[in-house]
Amino acid sequence: MKQVVARVLSNKKLSSGCYVMWLEVPEVALMVKPGQFVMVLCRGEGQTSPLLRRPLSVHRIDGDRLALLYAAVGQGTGWLAGRKTGGQVDVLGPLGNGFTIDAGAKKLLLVGGGAMGIAPMIAFADEAVDKGLEVTVLQGVRNADLLYPQDELPSSVTFEAATEDGSVGRKEFVTGAIAELSPDHDRIYACGPIPMYQAIAGNTLILSSKPTQVCLEQMMACGWGVCYGCTIKTQNGLAKVCQDGPVFDINDVVWDSVVDPRIGRV
Amino acid sequence: MSASGTFGYGVDEAQKVDITKLGAVICKGIFLKPRDGNPQPRLVETPAGMLNSIGLQGVGIDKLISDYAPVWGKWDTPVIVNICGESADEYTEIAKRLDEVDGVSGLEVNISCPNLHKGGMEFGTDPQVAAQITSNVKAATSLPVMVKLTPNAPDIVSVARAVADAGADALSLINTIVGMAIDVVKQKPVLPNGIGGLSGPAIKPIALAIVYKVAKSVDIPIIGVGGISSANDALEFILAGASAVQIGTAGMINPDIFGQIVNGIQTYMQKTGTADISELVGKAGLR
């Protein structure tokens, strides 16, 4: 883990409305693995809000550079969206444990729930393709506008979309699409909002079918194991999402102990 | 020093952060038994601050002594153990267990945690109860004992005086301030207990005023804590009467901050021709 000031190489808005920020940060990029994350300070020097760093999955890795995918929805990510090429961003990382690929895996189903859930899956697709594995990326979103641009994916990846309004791909929730696609795959990896995992975990059809790893998010203050803010229950006892995760086997997580970190406000 | 609960037990942390810059590591609050702590959610971000409701998740005294203390014993940086209790006797019991444990250099008595149903803060709001726990702990150990007070006491100066009279070697001021956040969609408090403990820059002026006030009323050293995020903040606490400071929330966010604050204080001392930091302690106080 290093705390470093990274240089912004680019910061562009995608058609999906999300931003991709490329950072030059060898101290992190050369060590980081797909599924790991960084804590990003989203404020200028001397400012106090937003106080806490924002956890962001590593979206792509390229030598000494890495990319982050984020939606400019709040004060912190709004500040990030305002960073220009040549600017500086303070990052802490790499943090947590990434996805693991066991020796028997051949056909991977990578699931991104929502516009942002796709974030770690692109770096992971890059890695899996490099290892010669067959990869399907499934993204579930409300409508076609929120889809990740497919020309950014490695060419050998099969892309599947599930939309709630049927504007593109399958007209269904992402859980339905997982159930349909899982027979053709031997491992499932998912990243998305907590209710999506709870739906998957409640769907015995999916659960019993294939080993599934999920990338969790809980509210974190530190990201490196000191605050105990992100503790959840697992079959192996208490676990810190930041340090013992964020990637867990879906069967290990006690899903009642996990909450949707979004706070309702007007 | 690293503030309790914001630097774990220091052992994993020492692999990630240079602890040689720290005057001491204060470990997470410990009870006799292991504890799960509170359910999620445990954190809420607030303007220039955060609320926590961790509920003192912890490994319990046996594991602390068997797994962590031996590692601390190899360090040059002293470790102070933050001790908690659901009853007055539990503090005494823990103090006895830790006496003469290699690797433990002092105790910080936590009578100020707002996130417990039993114990914690309720012992720190009444001067007599606080004094009783202090003298019990002092009698049970040969280690230096500092007592960490809560700003949620109706009269913190009386508590501070009572604890000092009961034999405390130092005071740490302050623990978190009771606060709350409500989810307007669910129409319920965000945190499971309703309330949590507020920390970070938002509480700094309050902590500073308390240090200033208490420093004029007691003769034992005060360790300032609450929102310190820079050398300037640390110097404010020292000038208000603190002999040392603890960094909590700011260190969780910026683990490199400990060294930066130490360097900043040294630079200030050079600029102002201060030979010894003790010259600054309480200098802003009207005497």
Ligand SMILES: Cc1cc2nc3c(=O)[nH]c(=O)nc-3n(C[C@H](O)[C@H](O)[C@H](O)COP(=O)(O)O)c2cc1C
């Ligand atoms: C996540 C968290 C956990 C804490 N746990 C403890 C604890 O176990 N014992 C204790 O005495 N204080 C605990 N505190 C209080 C801090 O030690 C400190 O008094 C308080 O946060 C104010 O300082 P700060 O603004 O620098 O964080 C905790 C604070 C936070 C934020």
